Amino acid sequence: MIQTEKPMLNGTINVDAELINDFRQQGHVLIKNILQADEVAHYRDVINKAVNRYNTETRAMQDRDTYGKAFLQIMNLWEVDDNVKEFTLAKRFAKIAADLLGVDHVRIYHDQALFKEAGGGFTPWHQDQYYWPLDTNKTVTMWMPLMDIDVELGMLTFASGSHLDGFAENIPISDESETSLQKHIREKNYPITRAETMQAGDATWHYGWTLHNAPGNSSADTTREVMTIIYYADGAHVTEPQNKHQENDRHRWLGGLNPGDAAQSHLNPLAY
DSSP states (O other): OOOOOOOOOOOOOOOOHHHHHHHHHHSEEEEOOSSOHHHHHHHHHHHHHHHHHHOOOOSOGGGSOHHHHHOEEEEOHHHHOHHHHHHHTOHHHHHHHHHHHTOSOEEEEEEEEEEEOTTOOOEEEEOGGGGOOBSOSOEEEEEEESSOEEGGGTOOEEETTGGGGOOOOSOOSSHHHHHHHHHHHHHHTOOEEOOSEEOTTOEEEEETTOOEEEOOOOOSSOOEEEEEEEEEETTOBBOOOSSHHHHHHHHHTSTTOOTTSBSOOTTSOBOO
């Protein structure tokens, strides 16, 4: 049997200056062809196996709340799976994050697989950074489908320019955040933007304060497979948690570091 060499993701790509400018003005950007077909195939298999192994959601769809219906969420797979670790700590992704943020070095906050099942519900409007006790706005999430997707499967949708206004409301992802932040978006008149299609290996990138949501998966039998990685600029510090979710994050994703400490726990390695 011929053994094929697994693709490593250390080769970097240069992000066009126009895309960097779009990201900083709009709060989000789509970058295409970050992974090639053989790379996608390898890491899709790796991530699917890890998701199947570590997923703990066993409830039927009708028995879940809005958050539970939105997606299967399996977090920090890089901690428990060495093959996923090669994806999450890939230099290729981290350099893009650093270029978009305009910094020399970035650290990992955490990764998460977001698999939206067929018939899965919408993802309510929210800001990622609501959850993060960090003292920097230089944060970015990579959202990469491992398969070709369209709006029907649950395309990430953004309120363009919303990152410029920073923190919106102290509300976690919920029915309440959908209602309240939808009103906020209308009042601020943010343009709503999303791609119609994305190919496997493309990725959107958005600031931690960029408001975003996603429609439900209206397909009959296709699970939307997405892997995400959150980065922040090296040199950030832990802040005093402003809600119970930030306190949970301080312990879980920042290794229990205290407010004022440099955000450099063993869970936050330098990726670039």
